[in-house]
Amino acid sequence: MTNNVDMFNRSTNAVNFGVNRKQAESIIERFLDNENYRVLAVKGKWGVGKTHLVRNLLDNQRKNDYLYASIFGISSIEHLKARIFANYQKNQLKPIQNVVEFLNRNSVRLEKPQKLDFELSGEKPQKLDFGLSGSLLTIGGDLLLEILFNLNVNGKSIICIDDLERKSQLPLKDIFGFVEYLVQDLKCKIILIYNEDELEKDSQTALETYREKVIDKEFNLNPTVEENLDFIFKDSSDMDVIKEVFKKAGTNNIRVIRKTKWLIDEFIPLMQDWEESLRHQIIRNIMVINIAKLDTEFSKRFSIDGIDP
Structure with a gap:
């Protein structure tokens, strides 16, 4: 039987066979411990437990280091940034509140702002509500993300981006571009979770084009x-x-x-x-x-x- 080391060291395009839950956990743990690997793709059919496995492992081992966002229904990178921000769990909210106040002050000067509201979870959940134009939302989203990962002083930030096949009009190449930004500029590790069989044709093409550039390791979860x-x-x-x-x-x-x-x-x-x-x-x-x-x-x-x- 193929051991976990062999599975982890194969080329990304070769790791398409199924692994069970124990093997998958070992691969994820090795990915997290290896500074050379930045992007991991966890693939598998709907309902086999991809999200549960990843989040359960991170909750047990890296609870304070990761953020999770489902891309289901998201149509822009700015909204993805907002969803990542909305899942922030820590109590260091003062720098974030300063950015929100900045957005509130400046959004009234711009025409046709977009309405964006979400709740920060934590010991004292806070409802944040502000209107943003596209340009201000881009600036604000980048500022918020940089603050989030600057607060993570151990330098081990992880972002899980789930449901790539359920995105709404957002090109997969744009998501990969955002992933590259998170990796290169914010020094994050990224775990992508998706059902490759359900990706639309354009996304399949983009995946094949950018797979080797963006994804360092991947595996297909097929539990017993x-x-x-x-x-x-x-x-x-x-x-x-x-x-x-x-x-x-x-x-x-x-x-x-x-x-x-x-x-x-x-x-x-x-x-x-x-x-x-x-x-x-x-x-x-x-x-x-x-x-x-x-x-x-x-x-x-x-x-x-x-x-x-």
Whole structure:
């Protein structure tokens, strides 16, 4: 079996095979500890747990060093900057408040300002609300980002940019340009999270054009069924039959697993006094129907006839 060192040292274009959760955590940890690597791409199909894995690891190991922003619905780099800023978690807010006051003072002088409001999270959440023109928003966003990372005195700032395939009209090449700015000017490490299979044609082209220039390391997360089942069905008395069906179906989509659990939980109280064999028969049938309905990859991998009810 390929070891973690071999996987991490392969060229970026070669690392397209799937790795399980344990291997993925090892790769991310090595990326964070290696000063030479600045941009990591975490790829995988929807629902396999990419975001959960990355954020859980960073929460446990680098909680005060990272910011997270989903690009879902974002149509400009300025709005991405604002979303990164809105996820700032620390209490060192005075320098940031000074920039906000500057924006408030100057935005009234400019025509047709854009409305931008968001809440700073922390011990005392603060609602910030101001109108900005495009140029002022650009200046303000850059100032805010520089302040954020100057406050991070250990020089280990990390930004997670998620859902690249769900962006709205924002060209992928612009996102890569912004990533280069964060890496070169603000000395950040970047973790990009996306489903490469769902990127539109123009984005696929941009990815192939800029991949070697921007992305230092990448891997495709493909956890085992057992790994993702452990999140949802840890204490189930029917775990054996549940695992059997999911393994045969090849379903490791956490959202499908979670929704299947909700459905089983609705039926369990009605089957408390039933024979175990009959209860398991019902559970199998429920699972097959639900997986076939929810897992869009199911029909490609396995026919319903292939799972014995």
